[in-house]
Amino acid sequence: MVKKWRSRRLDRLGSSIFAEVIAWKNEAAERGLDVISLDIGTPACPPSEEVRSALSEACLVPGHYQYPGTHGSPRFREAAARWIRRRFGVELDPNREVLSLMGTQDGLGHLALAVTDPGDSALLPDPGYPVYQAGLAVAGVETVPLPLLEENGYLPDFDAVPEEAWSKIKFMLLNYPSNPLSAVADRAFFERAVAVARRRGVLLVHDNAYSEMAFDGFRPPSVLEVPGAIEVAVEFHSMSKSFHMAGSRIGFAVGNPDVLGTLRALKENLDFGVFLAVQEAAAVALERDIENPQPASAIYERRRDLFVNALRAEGWDVPLPRATMFAWTPVPAGWTSRGFARRLLEAEGVAVVPGNAFGERGEGYVRIAVVEPEERLLEAARRIGRFLRENGPVPG
């Protein structure tokens, strides 16, 4: 049935698979199953006590109830610039090269509206995080998929982009460490990507939401570490993953001042910025991290080891994630992504996301988020093991 009050644009938004997984979970819970939710990537713990106190004190300041403005408070932008300098060795002008956001979701979702016109296209990772596609759909921009294949370490082959596509491409989006792939990229990769952006005259947009969540000593770089990258690149940083602030919405963008100015100009017409009390708390989180870094990765690294080892002991040799809170793994032979996720949830109450929720190239995989406490992860691994034994062959 055609819905009168629903735009056609909405039909191009996101994948309905996430909604399906929620429906399957509800069904399973109604049948009395104890559901273990390894589908959505919510943070494992709250922000530090100091950050929560800063937030509660800032809530009592009468002046913080004025419209904050989309640029972001000077304290927050300066803290962000100092944090970027300490973490990546990159100097930024906090006035022109830092912009506050209501989470990276806000910036990534709105970017296409700010920098493209209908009929343009953009290069998006496939598989990739769904808001990239949603942003293009809202802006009426075509997607050119950038396939990320296991055999290439999930890094793109820029030469495989059809030559004729480049003239319409306004920006290309990269995301390392990657959701859902949990793949990482080093500085040499970003040097190549910046060179491609320059040669092709496109903007390079890097989503660095998981910069503080890599394992085995790997420190994900910023694209802005590449000399001259600021001429062609912007990068998005999240307070949600690095500082457990997913609910108190805040993030920031850094990089090319013209692009940030354009995004800010758009947002000035759509929103009035982030609650000043949240900006104060986020500034405290950044300042404390500058003095005494406490990487968010430790808790997830422990969980990753525990969970992957438990799955391997059950006979499923899932690849070891190098970063993020996600394991990305092929489904056992003979299953589709959707079929596997659905049956696993029906039979054992373990919720995972079918890989094709993130794009065509995700078919054949599932994403499992290690977002439950350790004993629940072990329980999930036991149930998955039972499911695999009762439902056919286990891969490699």
Ligand SMILES: Cc1ncc(COP(=O)(O)O)c(C=O)c1O
């Ligand atoms: C790759 C990626 N980018 C951006 C976001 C959005 O994060 P934020 O909470 O900063 O809006 C997420 C959230 O899961 C993500 O996985």
